[in-house]
Amino acid sequence: MKDSIRNAQGQTEEEFLAAYDPNRYEHPSCTCDACLMTVRDGRLQILLIQRGNFPWLGDWAMPGGFVNMDEDLDEAVQRELYEETGLKRPAYFTQLYTFGKVDRDPRTRVITTSYLILCPPQQTAKMKAGDDAADADWFDIRKETVKRTEKERIAQLVMRCEKRDLTIAYEIRDRAKDNYIVTTSRLLKRSNARLAGDHYKTINKAMDVLQHRAVRTGILFNLLPREVTLRQIQDAYEALLGHPVDTGNFRRDIKKMLVPTGHTRLVRGRQSALYSFNPLVAYLEENL
Amino acid sequence: MKDSIRNAQGQTEEEFLAAYDPNRYEHPSCTCDACLMTVRDGRLQILLIQRGNFPWLGDWAMPGGFVNMDEDLDEAVQRELYEETGLKRPAYFTQLYTFGKVDRDPRTRVITTSYLILCPPQQTAKMKAGDDAADADWFDIRKETVKRTEKERIAQLVMRCEKRDLTIAYEIRDRAKDNYIVTTSRLLKRSNARLAGDHYKTINKAMDVLQHRAVRTGILFNLLPREVTLRQIQDAYEALLGHPVDTGNFRRDIKKMLVPTGHTRLVRGRQSALYSFNPLVAYLEENL
DNA sequence: CTAATAGTGTCTGTTAGACACTATCTA
DNA sequence: TAGATAGTGTCTAACAGACACTATTAG
Secondary structure, eight states: OGGGOOOTTSOOHHHHHHHOOTTSSOOOEEEEEEEEEEEETTEEEEEEEEOOSSSSTTOEEOSEEEOOTTSOHHHHHHHHHHHHHOOOSOSEEEEEEEEOOTTSOSSSOEEEEEEEEEOOGGGGTTSSTTOSSOSEEEEEEEEEEEEEOSSEEEEEEEEEETTTTEEEEEEEEEEEETTEEEEEEEEOTTOSSOBSTTHHHHHHHHHHHHHHHTTTTOGGGGGSOSSBOHHHHHHHHHHHHTSOOOHHHHHHHHGGGEEEEEEEEOSSSSOEEEEEEOGGGSOOOTTO | OGGGOOOTTSOOHHHHHHHOOTTSSOOOEEEEEEEEEEEETTEEEEEEEEOOSSSSTTOEEOSEEEOOTTSOHHHHHHHHHHHHHOOOSOSEEEEEEEEOOTTSOSSSOEEEEEEEEEOOGGGGTTSSTTOSSOSEEEEEEEEEEEEEOSSEEEEEEEEEETTTTEEEEEEEEEEEETTEEEEEEEEOTTOSSOBSTTHHHHHHHHHHHHHHHTTTTOGGGGGSOSSBOHHHHHHHHHHHHTSOOOHHHHHHHHGGGEEEEEEEEOSSSSOEEEEEEOGGGSOOOTTO
16 A cells, blocks of 8 residues: 555555644745747847836846746746736747856846747747837847867847937857856946846847757747748758858758749749748757 | 936946845746766766656656755855765866756756766776665766658667666657747666666767767767877777767878877787877867 | 777768859839 | 759768688687
């Protein structure tokens, strides 16, 4: 009988659970953040919300909030995103990192798990962001490596909202120190706005993940419409990397993941063939 | 003046923070788990502790515990590891994943962040694990891909403690489903013990990370003494991958990361040259 | 000498980068 | 025709896998 199994205190599992008091100790607050990105007109964009309260009043932040007791972490981030933006079923989402420094939030001890969330641009059409009245807006985002040696990488992470004439620019430095990588950052002087708290850390990591997994795992296609031209894919890829790639080589490689739909499109110049993504050849190595 | 900035409620930041009540809502409990691994005698090993209380009484678990209010997440996992095993300064550690399903712990709502922690075998010498009296022990661990197609990967995750004649074997199936990877698992019949709760998920991910980053980032060397022979490195690498690799090719590639120390070692047969790891050439791409 | 361990050389097919080229459409 | 966009072909250097080979030690 399962009930006859007892622990060192002579309790059955039921007795043990009944006596368990989760509030014996104080708990940290648990929150989640959503790094939401899309590609519009060949530009990679991130959704940011201007904070209307302390802390970081006036700074720009990713949507996010507290995790309720009765919802999974994954559900919480999607609920928060829906509440703050109206976005319903993102094409893709994956966990990025959990931040747990004691003093990272002045309100109280907060442990935050951040997610990368992607959707194609048409999914964002009905979202609140972009209204003149809204406190949310899309920022063009770019991460470029400025200098790379074997022990150090210096990159710039730049977010720009043309409509509001806002620039948020960070320098990110990764240095190999013994067995670890030490990351430091600073807000560049040309910025006229900034990110709330340690949000730059999540966004920086999101860019790394995006750039690294873009083609191999096919997550690039979560940023695009179902039927696309090769040029559109290349534009999205270049937006993501922040630099142009060779057309011939890119086509040679990307075609392995595509099936022609038979349809064509004509804007100007020569007609272009349309393709759709074949998920069967997407590489199965998310779990790194 | 900073004090003159007020929010929509007319509060200054100080007033806002003074009025902030973190306990307005109930909070989940936050815990951390340590997946501690080493390489001993050419075999990859993981430290597991047999649970002495509910839940999962008698099952094997990673060391871990609650995060205190006044310690960083990174500190918490190292403290727990020290308390439960006596290990002080691990050679390497990195965050793996945060698990947040509502019902994953029968005691209460628990959100757990898991870490991969590596140390060379000599660092484990003074640890409690391995005593006959101890509830902790080292298990040989292996993850092998059994079958791999473009849309599915089937692997076996096997932990074995010879001394106690314990086998814990899982089958892990990763399937590409639309844009996600769905992972399922089952305890194989030849097991005579099992892992607590969802700990197999962390251990599975740890093996993926280890196998993927082993050579490129040089984390392999955190499992080895400072001075090593090429054969020792290859043994560790093979232990980690779970299958042999070509000696010539491995040496050709690994030498790029090494500097000869000038010393030699002789056990049987031909003398072997000793090398040390050159961290300057370790690849700088942890952040994926 | 043999057994055991350490270490090298070379061939081959695949891939990544560079870059020059051709094709089809409108006006 | 020019201008614009779409798409192809080819060369080369680097790399990964397979595998046969040589070198040094003890006894």
